[in-house]
Amino acid sequence: MAFATSDPQVGSPALEQSAVKILIAGGFGVGKTTMVGSVSEIAPLRTEELLTDAGVAVDDLTGVATKTTTTVALDFGKITISPQIVLYLFGTPGQERFWFMWDELAAGALGAVVLADTRRLDSSFAAIDFFEHRQVPFIVGVNCFDDAPRYPVEAVRDALDLDPDVPAVLCDARDRESSKAVLATLLEHLIDLGTAARA
């Protein structure tokens, strides 16, 4: 029971498992839900969140701040790691301008995989910027679509202007072993970052 606690603020110790999450991000159609589905033990589920963007516009006549509420859908899967730990994989919603204001999605994430498509690398810039700003550690997975040109991973790194310490790997999001390898690369990177921080 390594992560057990009796602190009433965090809930009941009778529930032995606790959950962690990893985000799978990237532009529209880059294979996020495909990757979630290839490693998840359940068929990907879809849920919705209501995001409230409060006080952006103030009505001149009444002075009342208006709120806009947007519904954003996300797909997710699940991997039971051990009797104590369950891992959730959340594919970030396609509507980027909305998930960027979704604080809870990034908060507490172990890390993220930014998927990239060599035909549309620019569609992954926004996710990279987001994680850099939020200091969420991430790696890049270059999803090798059958009909996309193949580039050496170094060329993709340069095109994405990645920091030298951010791993980038080629992958096939449809393939379970390949997706597992991407997640393992992320975890190794997270462990390395922790080791470096304590050194």
Place this chain on the structure above:
Amino acid sequence: MEYESEFDISPGPLVRPFAIAKGRTRPGRYDLDMITLVVALAPADRPGLMPEYAEILEAAQRPQSVAEVAAAVNLPMAVVKVLLSDLIERGDMIFRSPPARTTQRPDPKLLQAVLDGIRNL
């Protein structure tokens, strides 16, 4: 008029969930996250239970994340958190928050356990 047709087509997907939660959008005194795990302590077939509560209890007879419960009952997570808080307050459910972090970085033992788990899939 465009406004009219819009309302005609879709009067409720946002209104109804908030009506279920009695207009509340804050989850109350429990700090429920999308990956907070919950499990029902009570059966779902209790007479007089509001259908949405019964559906949540039914969905969480085994430990589930808030996100999974929301997907199962087909309601937005913000609404489900309010309803879960009600059920927790009544003692019908218990919850478990994600592991707390003492530093900015996750516990190395936790990371190693996740890595081992992925490799062993």
